Amino acid sequence: MTGFFRQVADYTQNAISAGKYLLQGLAVTFDHMGRRPITVQYPYEKLIPSERYRGRIHYEFDKCIACEVCVRVCPINLPVVDWVMNKETKKKELRNYSIDFGVCIFCGNCVEYCPTNCLSMTEEYELASFDRHSLNFDNVALGRLPTSVTTDPSVKPLRELGYLPQGIMDPHEVPNKDPRAGKLPAEVLDWMKQESSKEGEIASISNTKEEVN
Amino acid sequence: MNIASSTEQICFLILGSVVILGALGVVLLKNIVYSAFLLGGVFMGVAGLYLLLNASFVAAAQVLVYVGAVNVLILFAIMLVNKKEELKQIKGLRTRKVLSGLVCTGLLFLLLRVDLTTNWNLPGPSAIGELSTERIGEHLFTDYLLPFEVASVLLLMAMIGAIVLARRDVLNTDIATGDSVDQNLIEKSNDPILLEQSSN
Amino acid sequence: MNTGLDLELSFNNLLQGFGISSEISHILWLPLPMLLVLSSALIGVLVTVWLERKVSAAAQQRIGPEYAGALGVLQPMADGLKLLVKEDVIPAKADGLLFTLGPILVLIPVILSWLIVPFGQNLLISNVGIGIFLWIALSSIQPIGLLMSGYASNNKYSLLGGLRAAAQSISYEIPLALSVLAVVMMSNSLSTIDIVNQQNSFGFLSWNIWRQPVGFVIFWICALAECERLPFDLPEAEEELVAGYQTEYAGMKFALFYLGSYINLVLSALLVSVLYLGGWGFPFPVEWIANLLGQNVDTPLVQVFTGSIGIVMTIIKTYLLVFLAILLRWTTPRVRIDQLLDLGWKFLLPISLVNLLFTAALKLAFPIAFGG
Numbered sequence: 168m169t170g171f172f173r174q175v176a177d178y179t180q181n182a183i184s185a186g187k188y189l190l191q192g193l194a195v196t197f198d199h200m201g202r203r204p205i206t207v208q209y210p211y212e213k214l215i216p217s218e219r220y221r222g223r224i225h226y227e228f229d230k231c232i233a234c235e236v237c238v239r240v241c242p243i244n245l246p247v248v249d250w251v252m253n254k255e256t257k258k259k260e261l262r263n264y265s266i267d268f269g270v271c272i273f274c275g276n277c278v279e280y281c282p283t284n285c286l287s288m289t290e291e292y293e294l295a296s297f298d299r300h301s302l303n304f305d306n307v308a309l310g311r312l313p314t315s316v317t318t319d320p321s322v323k324p325l326r327e328l329g330y331l332p333q334g335i336m337d338p339h340e341v342p343n344k345d346p347r348a349g350k351l352p353a354e355v356l357d358w359m360k361q362e363s364s365k366e367g368e369i370a371s372i373s374n375t376k377e378e379v380n
Numbered sequence: 381m382n383i384a385s386s387t388e389q390i391c392f393l394i395l396g397s398v399v400i401l402g403a404l405g406v407v408l409l410k411n412i413v414y415s416a417f418l419l420g421g422v423f424m425g426v427a428g429l430y431l432l433l434n435a436s437f438v439a440a441a442q443v444l445v446y447v448g449a450v451n452v453l454i455l456f457a458i459m460l461v462n463k464k465e466e467l468k469q470i471k472g473l474r475t476r477k478v479l480s481g482l483v484c485t486g487l488l489f490l491l492l493r494v495d496l497t498t499n500w501n502l503p504g505p506s507a508i509g510e511l512s513t514e515r516i517g518e519h520l521f522t523d524y525l526l527p528f529e530v531a532s533v534l535l536l537m538a539m540i541g542a543i544v545l546a547r548r549d550v551l552n553t554d555i556a557t558g559d560s561v562d563q564n565l566i567e568k569s570n571d572p573i574l575l576e577q578s579s580n
Numbered sequence: 581m582n583t584g585l586d587l588e589l590s591f592n593n594l595l596q597g598f599g600i601s602s603e604i605s606h607i608l609w610l611p612l613p614m615l616l617v618l619s620s621a622l623i624g625v626l627v628t629v630w631l632e633r634k635v636s637a638a639a640q641q642r643i644g645p646e647y648a649g650a651l652g653v654l655q656p657m658a659d660g661l662k663l664l665v666k667e668d669v670i671p672a673k674a675d676g677l678l679f680t681l682g683p684i685l686v687l688i689p690v691i692l693s694w695l696i697v698p699f700g701q702n703l704l705i706s707n708v709g710i711g712i713f714l715w716i717a718l719s720s721i722q723p724i725g726l727l728m729s730g731y732a733s734n735n736k737y738s739l740l741g742g743l744r745a746a747a748q749s750i751s752y753e754i755p756l757a758l759s760v761l762a763v764v765m766m767s768n769s770l771s772t773i774d775i776v777n778q779q780n781s782f783g784f785l786s787w788n789i790w791r792q793p794v795g796f797v798i799f800w801i802c803a804l805a806e807c808e809r810l811p812f813d814l815p816e817a818e819e820e821l822v823a824g825y826q827t828e829y830a831g832m833k834f835a836l837f838y839l840g841s842y843i844n845l846v847l848s849a850l851l852v853s854v855l856y857l858g859g860w861g862f863p864f865p866v867e868w869i870a871n872l873l874g875q876n877v878d879t880p881l882v883q884v885f886t887g888s889i890g891i892v893m894t895i896i897k898t899y900l901l902v903f904l905a906i907l908l909r910w911t912t913p914r915v916r917i918d919q920l921l922d923l924g925w926k927f928l929l930p931i932s933l934v935n936l937l938f939t940a941a942l943k944l945a946f947p948i949a950f951g952g
């Protein structure tokens with residue numbers, strides 16, 4: 168008989184705790200209702216990509232020396248460098264250069280290794296097209312600069328959360344001039360130098376740097 | 381004839397034809413699913429007739445019990461056992477048909493006779509309308525208490541039977557002798573295996 | 581007991597003032613409440629759909645519909661319009677007749693059940709004596725429509741969805757009816773009007789929710805299950821059954837299902853507010869307030885005021901419950917079919933039986949508090 172009562176008591180306890188968890192869950196859902204909507208109303212609003220955003224690659228035809236380093240470092244040997252040897256000048260003559268963004272994984276290796284810095288990554292990410300072959304950009308298309316989100320008059324640029332001034336969560340009403348919370352990388356470096364000079368231990372910086380690397 | 385009574389007449393005609401045609405359809409249609417759905421229609425028609433007779437509680441009970449429970453269960457059974465079966469020609473089908481036809485016509489004549497010989501114009505108790513619910517409850521718990529209780533015991537028996545049938549592990553031992561019987565059941569009692577594992 | 585506004589009487593008096601006989605004015609009156617109910621049900625659905633979208637969005641930190649009308653209020657209309665002009669497809673191997681009949685059979689009982697929903701002392705279509713029982717009976721027709729459309733679609737997902745829906749609604753109907761029975765026992769009447777009147781003697785303190793907390797919870801769970809709302813939306817569980825019995829439906833027929841499920845949700849919320857939250861009653865009895873302000877309850881102005889407060893209160897309570905249902909939708913995961921049946925038969929049914937017995941005992945012990 169006591170076993171039966173214990174069972175009933177356990178059962179009731181279980182039921183009550185289940186109800187409690189349900190209420191807890193409801194409280195969480197309810198709490199979420201008051202939070203800031205993270206919606207960005209693309210295409211009327213766009214987030215400003217961060218400084219190191221790895222978007223579509225920009226290419227400067229005039230700087231390129233047709234060394235094909237970009238091809239070799241690319242994980243899929245993607246860039247097509249179309250050159251001919253000019254017998255008279257004994258120099259490579261670049262005729263065409265193209266990257267197929269339908270295949271590119273935007274790893275940035277080519278940009279990193281290009282000896283003349285003629286490749287760079289832009290903030291453009293709107294690469295949708297009706298035909299995947301139109302994603303194969305030739306040197307003319309690669310040479311176009313993307314429209315910046317901040318200068319496009321038809322778009323309201325929004326800062327990402329990490330770039331907002333301190334204490335502000337909603338990017339909609341933030342004026343352009345307001346500084347972001349925290350320090351810029353350059354400022355952080357300055358600050359680190361100051362700290363180290365204060366302690367007079369320059370060696371420790373290099374140590375920490377090595378550790379970081 | 382005023383509007384109310386003519387509306388009543390029209391409703392009665394519609395409901396009556398729904399009931400009769402539906403019942404014929406239940407019997408005569410080849411597709412059993414159609415028959416089952418039509419049966420639901422017949423039940424609804426009968427509920428409508430009750431409503432015409434000012435017996436709204438009975439009508440609602442008819443809908444709840446017959447349409448909501450009985451008919452749904454029939455449909456369930458049909459849809460779960462949806463096996464295509466080759467129907468074999470039953471021996472002596474013709475005589476069977478004739479026999480059942482005879483029985484049915486006999487019943488029909490009986491009902492017609494009752495219908496024609498009874499004096500329907502009796503001054504019965506006056507209609508109580510909305511109060512009928514309470515009256516039904518009173519009668520169930522006073523005059524008809526015994527049939528009511530017997531019916532509930534019957535239902536209880538059916539329920540216990542259903543539970544025994546559904547929980548097959550109960551029958552693992554022969555009730556009379558106490559020996560374990562292998563009934564080649566799909567579902568075996570799983571307790572012993574679990575116990576062995578947990579004790580190790 | 582004051583009778584409050586009587587719209588029918590005033591309508592008839594108005595028409596008779598124009599020299600129209602009472603019979604004809606009665607016939608003219610007949611379609612009006614029906615139209616009113618249809619339109620109020622539809623508007624209720626539109627608001628609920630909008631609310632569902634907005635609350636869901638807020639719970640997921642989104643914005644939700646934004647451009648169709650201010651704050652997207654016209655979005656449900658746009659949805660309806662889209663469904664209206666969409667092609668009405670009947671699959672080639674489907675059973676056309678049953679396929680068409682299914683959604684109709686699902687929708688009609690739900691709309692009929694609005695007959696018994698009171699918005700005020702006289703603000704309901706018909707004060708039938710069987711009141712709340714009519715709703716229980718009518719809602720038991722729905723599974724037939726679901727089975728019908730599941731069968732007629734000639735699709736295994738539809739059939740399974742239909743069977744699940746039917747199994748679910750029969751098994752949750754019983755605890756639902758039992759918890760309603762406990763309320764009915766306390767108010768000694770099946771009529772929704774009497775049930776509400778019985779609760780409104782001391783403002784919100786006399787609401788049934790305090791006397792029937794268990795019944796309230798059971799009723800709410802069962803109502804969610806009957807409406808196939810999450811966590812009980814197994815009949816249309818997307819991951820398993822595509823869309824259950826709605827899989828093959830498109831256009832207006834799908835819209836009927838959609839409408840049916842939302843009307844059902846609003847109806848259930850209305851009935852919860854009628855059965856447990858005092859219906860049209862203001863949290864503080866209107867008579868007290870009127871006395872406080874030195875007004876007579878029977879003056880026409882106060883009557884109009886009471887009537888409109890009643891409607892507003894009913895709607896507020898209802899939409900609070902709808903809101904709760906939407907929150908629950910985003911809080912709870914879907915139960916499995918065996919868990920669902922377990923919960924229905926092994927948990928809710930015994931508890932509601934015990935609740936019923938307990939109510940009966942309390943009624944015998946304290947006839948004053950529990951309706952003598």
Ligand code: SF4
Pocket residue numbers: 237240241242243244245246266270271272273274275276277278
């Ligand atoms: S970004 Fe990476 S994948 Fe794309 S072209 Fe450069 S190296 Fe190749």
Ligand code: SF4
Pocket residue numbers: 230231232233234235236237238246248280281282283284285286
């Ligand atoms: S690595 Fe730079 S310079 Fe060399 S071929 Fe590629 S783009 Fe031209």
